[in-house]
Amino acid sequence: MSFVENLAQQLLYNPEEPILFNSAFFLYFFAAFLLCYQLVRNHERGRVWVFTLFSLYFFYKACGAFVGLVVLSAIVDFYLSNRIYREENERTRRGLLWFSIVINLGMLFYFKYTNFFIDIINGISSGHISPVNILLPIGISFYTFENLSYTIDVYRREIKPVERFLDYLFFLSFFPKLMMGPIVRAADFIPQIYKPYVLTREDVGKGLLLIMGGLFKKVVISDFIYQNFVQYIFDDPTRYTGIECLFGVYGYALVIYCDFSGYSDMAIGIARWMGFVIPPNFDKPYKSSSITEFWRRWHISLSSWLRDYVYIPLGGSRKGKWRQHLNLMLTMLIGGFWHGASWNFIFWGGVHGAALGLDKQWKKLGLLKNAGGLKARLWKIGGVLFTFHLVCFCWVFFKCETFGGARDLLHQVAFNFQGGLGLQLLQAYPKVFVVMGLGYLLHFIPEKAERQVETGLVKLPLWGSIAVLTLFVWFLNEVKTQEPMLPIYLQF
Template sequence: MEKIIDIDVQKLLSTLLYNPEDPVLFNSAFFFYFFALFLLCYLLFSGSKKGRVWVFTLFSLYFFYKACGYYVGLVILSAIVDFNLARWLHQAQRRSLRVFLLVFSIVVNIGLLFYFKYTDFFIGIINEVTAGHIRPLHLLLPIGISFYTFENLSYTIDVYRREIPPVDDFMDYLFFLSFFPKLMMGPIVRAADFIPQISQRYYLTAEDIGTGMYLIISGLFKKMVISDFIYLNFVQYIFDDPSKHTGLECLLGVYGYALVIYCDFSGYSDMAIGIARWTGFRIPPNFETPYRSASITEFWRRWHISLSSWLRDYLYIPLGGNRKGKVRQYINLALTMLIGGFWHGASWNFIFWGGLHGTALALDKVRLTWLKRSGMVFSGWGAILLKGLGILLTFHFVCFCWIFFKAATFHDAWALIHQVAYDFQPEIWKELYLGYRTVFALMLLGFGLHFLSASGGQHVMEKALARVPVWGSVAILVIFIWLLIQVKTTQPMIPIYFQF
């Protein structure tokens, strides 16, 4: 009997403690139990602002511990540093002191990010250039560090600009930084948008319940059904070794990856926004059907909105934006996207990916300037055809860039492009279709929902869910999760943006 109890205790401890082989994910069984317990405790303290903050913060820190172990200390350390720096910034009168404190905050935040994310990358460059033998550190990247670093920076910079006052209560700031729905994969939330909501009375409307339910369900569907299945059953085979596959397979693999990365990241973002909505917080959308964009400029207004707006406000505009002439504007765009690419990871592939997008954005600005000066206006069928062509070209340019984003090396990326250009073999389409019917059906479903979806359809679903009583909402979610368990892949797929 004692042995059985000991075994049960050990199993319980192994479940509750951090396991690097099994990080907590929104689509894991552990998360559903965690979230149910969290909601129960949160509702018990919903009448007290301090109680809500403490419950949410403790659960968030535990959630982060389950995701990356003792690196949870970095979130606490970052909160302590920037909470105090922002207060000193606000109190300081001398401009030189304020600039020093701002620079110190930037150095600390970027320094931590650089140390964990880019040290080995630059050690490799030094070794190549100098024929040196410096040992890489092989540091484990703390999950979410790229996201909460940018949140820290935006907070300190906003206080420096006197756009917002500093937070008075440290727990409020720690709550903002560690808020578990967005901690590991974003969206990147700004203190100016989030912190004022902390003091608001917790009250949920039927719209909040319906919208939250819709976002959670649609996010789970995009992530677990569409993204995971297509990646594990098709896309990963293509990108593992493109030279073994025909050009037709490679092209379809690129289309598949375009859908995978969108459904993976937007699905997680939707779940984060939906969970936040259920807890009384409104987070802006992070994606707005990006593949329906008719230009690369429009694409970056619709894709990873929180990152692109952050880069615009805290990098592109401070560099000069479009205020110092056209040539400088194009250079600023290229630099911003290069840094945005490097933010994604310590790899030349990401830098090249960012450079491609930066170049395309600069060229798009040239196009827009030319159209404005020429006074050329399209209407009727001409405008419709032009928009359709713009969507087609933009989508394929984005897909071309995804090749370098996904491929492990430049060699793999060019091997895939070579197969598409020189070994297409369209005659194998029938065998390919028979081998991957389910994959292609899901791809058609995913792209169909993306390109044909209208905001009205989402509102109809949200209103329908809002009319369901609480017990009905719980039943719908339980049934939906049960259905997902029946169809989900046996091999769990770590979210793509988990690595950033």
């Protein structure tokens, strides 16, 4: 194969090797992007053009022709949002809003839920409708929610729509968050487009910490634990004892957190280097002492989106206790369904919805209102342990493809525990449990220690930051697993 043919093969979309933040090709992509971006850093229009073109190419390398869906959805919502903003007739405005909602959700439902509803129809009517061969476009759940929030905010007159189509396409296709979020609000992002590009030491240091921390969580912790332990447990729980299954669930809790938060951190860090501040998407969720607190710390961009565009419009807590519980349940069922076309995801959302309702009632009792000192600390520890295990119970249904698989795993934990094999389990997977211990230790490390590391990185000169990042990339290359694992949330 000639050099030209090899280069063309590298530059074209390959479904077997989608571009990822931890892939080798991304390093070349990012280097080329940085070079072009620095050349136009003092020109607003130049920055928009460079970022948009590189973002669209990034998405092309990730999912091929589906990049056209991003452009198409940007065209539709750019046009409709401007029509909604200029329109004075409320009935027409509402009609245009619903048209936007139907278009966005219709596209999402077609690609993501068609076969799910075909299965339901076949089950109800004993029909024989054949499933449709549909590939799920990467990132469609994330940019669909961004489109919806933008149009709804314009309808509410909370923001003014952009005047240039390229600015909206830039917002929607922004490559650091395009495939797996965070779900960014236009009101937070678009005003930053027009600000001068200024990169401070603080931006470099914070961005470096986020990128290195994200890579470490994804490559060193998540991939290693999954490939060397967790996947075996979930492939066939009946082959393992209850204690192995339990630690498999503990491992998966760390895997999904490090996988998703790692990518979110990298996206936020890369954006910070480019002059854009994106709000954090995770805040040490397993420190939560209640399920309500968990959802303030886990996938913050999704939970806040569901709160503002589903829960509150349904009535929130304004229409009485039972209506509030219903609204919580509906919101979390929608959140579960957003993750995938499966009854397991719906059940996962339903359990969280019920738990949120019970937590609201528990807090209204006020039993711990005057608790202090040792009693308060013990309740806090108990709350963290209970919340963590409730979340882990839900992760079983999130991870297993069927209720049968979830039942088998829970059965092993409940009826075939064999706790006496704990020492043998540690001896069988020593590296796995060292990495798991490290992962949880880093998760619960005091924020003061993190700030000290951040302060140290902020004080580094530019050449020092480059040296640290280079050494870190070399370290990752030495310890990473041979087969890179696709991010879990890439399927959503």
